[in-house]
Amino acid sequence: MNKSLNRWQVIAASTAILLCTGAVYAFSVFANPLSSQTGWTMPQIMMAFTINSAIGPIPMILGGYLVDKGFVKWTIALGAFVFALGFFLTGFVSSPIMLYLTYGLMAGLGQGFAYSGALSNILRLFPDKRGLASGILTAGMGFAAVIASPIASYLIQSHDAKFAFRAIGLAYLIIVGLASFFIKPAPAGYKPEGWEPPAQIQNNGSINRNWLQMLKTPVFYIVISMFFVGAFSGLMIASQASPIGQTMFGLAPATAALYVSLYSISNSSGRLIWGTVSDKIGRSKTLMIIFSVVAFSLFILTIIPGQFGFSLGIIGLGICFGGVMGVFPSIVMENYGPANQGVNYGIVFTGYSLAAFFAPRVAVQMAAANNGNYSQAFYVAIALSLVGLVLSVLYSKISKKGVQK
Numbered sequence: 001m002n003k004s005l006n007r008w009q010v011i012a013a014s015t016a017i018l019l020c021t022g023a024v025y026a027f028s029v030f031a032n033p034l035s036s037q038t039g040w041t042m043p044q045i046m047m048a049f050t051i052n053s054a055i056g057p058i059p060m061i062l063g064g065y066l067v068d069k070g071f072v073k074w075t076i077a078l079g080a081f082v083f084a085l086g087f088f089l090t091g092f093v094s095s096p097i098m099l100y101l102t103y104g105l106m107a108g109l110g111q112g113f114a115y116s117g118a119l120s121n122i123l124r125l126f127p128d129k130r131g132l133a134s135g136i137l138t139a140g141m142g143f144a145a146v147i148a149s150p151i152a153s154y155l156i157q158s159h160d161a162k163f164a165f166r167a168i169g170l171a172y173l174i175i176v177g178l179a180s181f182f183i184k185p186a187p188a189g190y191k192p193e194g195w196e197p198p199a200q201i202q203n204n205g206s207i208n209r210n211w212l213q214m215l216k217t218p219v220f221y222i223v224i225s226m227f228f229v230g231a232f233s234g235l236m237i238a239s240q241a242s243p244i245g246q247t248m249f250g251l252a253p254a255t256a257a258l259y260v261s262l263y264s265i266s267n268s269s270g271r272l273i274w275g276t277v278s279d280k281i282g283r284s285k286t287l288m289i290i291f292s293v294v295a296f297s298l299f300i301l302t303i304i305p306g307q308f309g310f311s312l313g314i315i316g317l318g319i320c321f322g323g324v325m326g327v328f329p330s331i332v333m334e335n336y337g338p339a340n341q342g343v344n345y346g347i348v349f350t351g352y353s354l355a356a357f358f359a360p361r362v363a364v365q366m367a368a369a370n371n372g373n374y375s376q377a378f379y380v381a382i383a384l385s386l387v388g389l390v391l392s393v394l395y396s397k398i399s400k401k402g403v404q405k
Contacts, residue, residue: 001027005184007125007192011133013182014118015140017080020172021111023087023145025264026050028242029152029257034161046360049239051104052111053356060349066344067120076121079113081178082106087207091162091254103165114176115141119329120342124186130211130333135275135326142271142322143265144359145238153257182304208337214344219335222395226287227328229350231386232359233381234321235352237263239360240367240374244301247372249310259310263318270322274322275330283331284396290320290327291388291389298385 027049035045043313059079066075086106093099119137126133148168155164214220237244241263245256280288300309330344359381366377 001250005187007207008045009054009182010125010184011122011136013179014076015137016179017114017176018118018137018141019144019147020175021080021083021114022141023148023168024107024111025048025142025267026145026152026260028238029149029241029260030084030164032243032253033156037161040096041134043364046239046364048103050100050357050360051100052108054353055105055108056112056353056356057346057350059109060116060346061343063113063116064069064120064346067117067342068340070185072117072121073180073183075117076114077180079110080180081110081111082360083114084169084172084176086110087172088166091169091297104157116342116346120345121186123333124190124338127190128192129279130330131275131279131326134329135272138325139268139271142268142325144265146268148255149260149264153254157254195199196280199254205290208339210340211343211347214336219395221397222391222398223335224311224348224351226388226391226395227324228355229384229391230290230324231321231351231352231355232319232384233235233298235325235356236359236363236377236381237317238321240363241314245310247367248374249307262311263314266318267360268324270319271326273319274323275326278327278330284392284399286323286327288389289391289393291321291385291392294320294385295382302375302378305375353381361397
């Protein structure tokens with residue numbers, strides 16, 4: 001069956017593409033230098049990151065629809081190219097509006113298409129290892145900043161921020177062009193050779209809900225709320241890791257860039273770790289642990305000074321942010337079936353996008369009001385993580401009862 005299809009080759013090519021699109025997590029390395037080079041304020045600069053992340057549901061839903069209709073390769077390749085081109089053109093911006101168009105809209109739309117297409121396709125190719133597969137794929141996106149941060153920091157110091165965007169964007173155009181040749185769609189009803197779905201999945205696997213049916217289930221509102229809460233602290237750190245390190249912990253810009261890489265390594269690792277763990281102990285128990293660790297890590301950032309406290313905090317937050325991104329695709333597919341995964345996950349992804357809109361703004365505004373101290377923003381994120389813990393307990397109870405109607 002499907003002997004010409006090498007699913008590991010497809011996941012490798014898909015991961016290579018997301019290694020490029022995940023460069024958005026390195027934006028904090030670019031933010032201050034771009035502000036210094038252009039004279040634009042940090043809130044103006046950070047609005048580009050907000051637009052990039054918050055625009056996500058549009059390409060996620062549209063890209064998911066196209067993937068569900070069979071246009072897998074087209075969706076992924078087009079998205080990857082638009083992202084890389086937007087990143088490259090950011091190196092030529094001369095106004096905040098241009099920045100919002102290239103980095104915010106183009107890169108944001110491209111990333112959403114590529115991510116939605118790759119994730120939906122890979123989950124269909126790995127019905128036997130969904131947690132692991134989504135963990136590998138999303139780990140590529142999380143690991144992107146590990147590569148991009150030090151390179152960007154070097155290029156910024158040797159040239160400037162705009163040059164760094166141009167150079168890295170050009171490299172991305174080449175990489176995504178090559179990787180796109182190895183993308184192949186999952187055949188309908190694909191099953192790996194020698195694998196049969198467990199009895200409970202065979203009994204329930206025919207339940208495929210479209211987005212309208214999904215919206216009528218109570219569990220949808222719990223899932224999307226958990227996604228918002230889970231992504232909030234991660235996006236706060238992703239957008240502000242370098243400024244936090246410099247203003248609160250006294251790090252030099254180059255050192256802060258290394259900590260951005262550390263955060264990204266943790267983020268990437270968390271997607272693999274929690275994706276695999278969730279296959280073993282279940283999604284709801286995994287989320288309970290994640291929300292608890294998030295609250296503790298944020299508390300560490302507020303009470304332990306110096307690089308030790310900063311390291312502990314961002315490692316914990318990075319691992320858990322990765323876990324959130326690795327677990328939720330499987331949650332959506334398990335509740336609503338594989339047939340409409342692209343559109344369904346795109347709609348649930350609005351929880352992430354709302355977090356992307358609010359988290360950086362809360363962090364920047366509270367830090368500005370407190371002389372660069374982010375502690376109040378951390379307290380807000382702690383409160384939200386505790387709400388997430390309550391929601392995960394509620395989700396566990398609903399899931400056990402099988403309440404879907």
